[in-house]
Amino acid sequence: MKLIEHKIYIVPLQFDSSKLITRATGLKYASDMTWDCDTIDHLDRHTDKLNIIDCRITEAECEFLENYISQHKTTPFMLTIADPYESKCKDHWYYKMLFRVKNMPNVTFLTKYLPAEIVKTLQDSIPEDKMVFIPYPFVDSYSSSSNFKHRRKKVIFSGSIGSIYPYRCRFRRRVKLNPLLWSKVTFLEHPGYADIGENLKHQVIGEAYIDLLSNYRFMFVSPSRCGLEFMKYRECAYARCVPIGKAPDSFSEAMSSAFLHLDFDRIYQSLQKCFSIPVDELEARSKSYYEAFAAERNPEILNKKLDAFLESRGFIE
Known part of the structure; x- marks a missing residue:
């Protein structure tokens, strides 16, 4: 394998x-990671580089890529992985390709979440030095105000609802059933996914979404059943909200310390306790959460971790 620069x-x-x-994939993700970008039809221009593959490539592009990888054994490829859900992913063309190419010497994997379900199965089937966990980067371009005195003393809740989001479902159900909490939580419907052909239900996305969040003192955030560190954890920090709910499995102690963990069997009591926290302490928690995220998820740190992984593989020196 040739060395890469x-x-x-x-x-x-x-x-x-x-x-x-969101900025979870595509050109925006590459930009946040400070990587150059090109389309899959230009692979021949980059045989001397580490080719990091976006997980949204089509079925035909998967077939092309698989053949290309096998024919260019001195060019290193790193295939990115996002969702780990077995039921959703096991029959998808991209995941099928991952398992077919997993033992090729010029193939490694970058998972954006800690391995779970089908990604854990993949990890368990390959040597330890073939997969690296690189979470989404933290790049704040919003500059939200952290002044809590002018914010609503309420929780903002957003996100998809379904079986893979047990904590969201439990929180939402408990709030809907308790009239004493109706004025304490604002629910924003998920806008849908225009990238897969759905019609957007509203335009509160991107900067408008962060602007909305920044009107609230608290934001509900929780992982899926797999404990995943969703983009919402970053968006909470961008908006300088205090995170309440449940932290993901990938948080360090510093990132978890500012988190207000809810008792999902006693939602009313947990929220009342959060609402009783003095505003100065809330602002300090918001600042601590933001600073921990900025320190541990900035692109420079993540790229250094990636470079250390590549060096251990002998791809760079």
Whole structure:
């Protein structure tokens, strides 16, 4: 394997990243990670680089990539992985390709979440030095005010509802059943995913979403059943809200320390306790949460972790 000096993020040829409601993939993700970007039809331009593959490539592009990898054994490839859910992913063309190429010597994997379900199965089937966990980067371009005295003493709740989100479902159900909490929580419907052809239900996305969050003292955030560190944890920090709910499995002690963990069997009592915290302490928690995120999830730190992984593989020195 040749030594590499540069990384290139490879995206699908015709995918419209502008339709994404977050910066979790595509051109925006590459930009946040400070990586150069190109489309999959230009692989021949980057045989001397680490080719980091976007997980949104099409079925035809997967077939092309698999053949290309096998024919270019001295070019290193890193395939990114997001969702780990077995029921959703096991029959998807991209995940099927991951298992077919997993033993090729020029293939490694970057998972954006701690391995779980199908990703854990993949991890368990390969050597330890073939997969690295690199969470989403923290890049604040919003500059939200942290002045809590002018914010609503309420919780803002948003996100999809379903079986893979047990904590969201329990919180939402308990609030809906308790009239004493109706004025304490604002629910924002999930906008939908325009990138997969859904019609957006509202335009409170991107900067408008962060602006909305920044009107509230508290934001409810929780992982899926797999304990995943969703983009919402960053968005909570961008908006300088105090996070309440449940921290993901990947948080360090510093990132968890500012978190207000709810007792999901006693939601009313937990929220009353949160609402009784003095505003100065809330502002300090918000600041601590923001600073921990900025310190541990900034692109420079994440790229250093990636470089250390690549060095251990002998790809760089």
